[in-house]
Amino acid sequence: MQTTGYNAPMPFHPPELATVLVVDDEAQDRSIHAEIVRSLGYAVEEAEDGRQALTKIETTPVSAIVTDLKMPGMDGFELLRTLSDRGQMIPAIVLTSFGGIGNAVTIVHDLQAFWYLEKPAEPAVLATLLERAMHYGELLRGTERLQRQLSQQGVLGEMVGSSRAMQQVFTLIQRSAPTQAPLLITGESGTGKEMAARAIHRLSPRSLGPFVAINCAAVPSELIESELFGHEKGAFTGAVGRHIGCFEQANRGTLFLDEIGEMPHNMQARLLRALEDSTVRRVGGSEEIRVDVRIVAATNRSVLGLQGEKALREDLFYRLNVFHVHLPPLRERKEDIPQIAKTMIDILNKKHGCFVTGLQHAALQRLMAHSWPGNARELRNILEWAVITAQKDLIRPAHLPEIMGTRRPSEPAAVERKDGAVSFELGRKLEEVKREYVAETLKSVNQDRSRAAQLLGISMRTLYNWLAESKQNARAAS
Numbered sequence: 447m448q449t450t451g452y453n454a455p456m457p458f459h460p461p462e463l464a465t466v467l468v469v470d471d472e473a474q475d476r477s478i479h480a481e482i483v484r485s486l487g488y489a490v491e492e493a494e495d496g497r498q499a500l501t502k503i504e505t506t507p508v509s510a511i512v513t514d515l516k517m518p519g520m521d522g523f524e525l526l527r528t529l530s531d532r533g534q535m536i537p538a539i540v541l542t543s544f545g546g547i548g549n550a551v552t553i554v555h556d557l558q559a560f561w562y563l564e565k566p567a568e569p570a571v572l573a574t575l576l577e578r579a580m581h582y583g584e585l586l587r588g589t590e591r592l593q594r595q596l597s598q599q600g601v602l603g604e605m606v607g608s609s610r611a612m613q614q615v616f617t618l619i620q621r622s623a624p625t626q627a628p629l630l631i632t633g634e635s636g637t638g639k640e641m642a643a644r645a646i647h648r649l650s651p652r653s654l655g656p657f658v659a660i661n662c663a664a665v666p667s668e669l670i671e672s673e674l675f676g677h678e679k680g681a682f683t684g685a686v687g688r689h690i691g692c693f694e695q696a697n698r699g700t701l702f703l704d705e706i707g708e709m710p711h712n713m714q715a716r717l718l719r720a721l722e723d724s725t726v727r728r729v730g731g732s733e734e735i736r737v738d739v740r741i742v743a744a745t746n747r748s749v750l751g752l753q754g755e756k757a758l759r760e761d762l763f764y765r766l767n768v769f770h771v772h773l774p775p776l777r778e779r780k781e782d783i784p785q786i787a788k789t790m791i792d793i794l795n796k797k798h799g800c801f802v803t804g805l806q807h808a809a810l811q812r813l814m815a816h817s818w819p820g821n822a823r824e825l826r827n828i829l830e831w832a833v834i835t836a837q838k839d840l841i842r843p844a845h846l847p848e849i850m851g852t853r854r855p856s857e858p859a860a861v862e863r864k865d866g867a868v869s870f871e872l873g874r875k876l877e878e879v880k881r882e883y884v885a886e887t888l889k890s891v892n893q894d895r896s897r898a899a900q901l902l903g904i905s906m907r908t909l910y911n912w913l914a915e916s917k918q919n920a921r922a923a924s
């Protein structure tokens with residue numbers, strides 16, 4: 447160990463080869479701190495500013511960073527923000543000569559720095575913090591290792607899937623989860639977009655914060671602003687009290703914007719502004735409220751569809767599409783069916799108090815032969831039926847519903863149905879035919895509204911409006 451001019455405390459045993467990167471534009475400060483760190487038994491790398499630090503990190507495995515805050519070029523804030531955006535969780539100790547509690551809170555919370563110290567750092571304090579930083583880094587690596595092992599066995603949070611496609615999805619989720627960057631999840635209805643969003647939240651540093659979900663297609667356009675940003679009492683007719691919007695509810699957590707392609711364009715512009723400024727203003731309010739929210743958006747349109755149909759404003763699209771996770775349809779990864787089915791049967795046994803042990807080979811064959819237009823949600827619905835019907839032992843083909851090629855004892859259909867077609871007698875009222883056609887379409891996709899809207903070639907909003915309208919008409923007629 448080198449000697450120093452400091453009365454350095456006896457170090458704990460720093461992990462061999464642990465490198466600490468000391469970043470400071472002031473040569474004298476840098477060498478003083480580098481010297482302390484070296485005296486504690488660590489290897490030391492030095493950098494003059496954030497940019498040089500990033501280059502060093504690319505070439506040398508760094509266990510902890512000790513950085514100044516104010517530096518020309520890339521400062522300490524930007525360095526930590528860049529590392530956080532990249533998901534590089536290196537514990538950082540921030541040293542600065544101008545302080546204030548505000549800065550400390552921002553650094554420690556938002557930028558996930560490990561600690562905050564006034565310059566010049568006390569060697570004993572720096573020694574203790576570096577020791578803790580090393581333990582923390584070890585914990586992070588251990589958690590990462592465990593997650594990787596689990597995902598290689600086809601499990602990520604509640605999601606299962608060993609197919610190549612799902613392994614790629616898991617890798618992307620793991621890589622993006624620790625960052626603050628927005629995410630866009632695409633995939634047909636029922637492929638697990640919300641499940642993926644929850645997995646991202648759970649694996650992120652925000653996991654202790656709230657996960658708030660809003661379905662942009664299900665909220666009437668005149669209410670979406672108040673749902674997102676909240677409103678003050680009396681802001682509009684019916685605003686009897688103050689309402690806290692999703693953004694504020696999701697503070698320090700994750701906001702899941704489902705069916706983002708269905709959000710009206712003027713609202714998309716407001717959303718973009720909120721994302722850029724990290725502030726919201728309640729409807730009828732004047733205060734700008736700071737929010738710290740990570741956005742995960744989802745759509746069952748393809749990325750090309752989103753752009754081509756102009757469902758999403760281009761500026762918002764680029765803002766959200768920092769990471770793009772695409773969930774492939776189940777028919778393209780049928781090898782996942784046995785594992786997903788097993789997991790679902792376990793869950794459904796618990797839910798319904800049943801003792802089903804698995805699927806008989808012939809029943810599994812039926813599942814493998816099906817095309818799964820409703821994806822994993824349809825699989826869950828079918829297994830729910832089968833688990834309740836079978837109660838115990840193995841699920842046999844007879845336990846599967848009609849749609850899987852066996853008969854289900856059910857009431858006669860309101861219209862004649864045959865091989866995916868429905869026919870209506872001439873002379874029926876158009877309104878009636880429309881209602882029944884929509885009902886049949888919904889039935890064919892296990893009541894999955896977004897898939898039904900896709901099949902009908904209409905937006906989710908139009909479908910919701912139709913359903914509400916026909917309910918009203920039926921009520922009026924009775």
Ligand SMILES: Nc1ncnc2c1ncn2[C@@H]1O[C@H](COP(=O)(O)OP(=O)(O)OP(=O)(O)O)[C@@H](O)[C@H]1O
Pocket residue numbers: 604605606607633634635636637638639640641642746786789822823826894896897
């Ligand atoms: N990989 C998976 N492993 C286990 N279960 C899954 C998986 N993917 C989806 N599921 C199940 O499928 C169902 C539908 O998932 P989810 O609600 O996340 O789909 P979605 O893509 O958000 O659908 P929609 O577009 O209709 O909102 C859930 O009940 C979930 O339990």
Ligand SMILES: [Mg+2]
Pocket residue numbers: 639640704
């Ligand atoms: Mg969903």
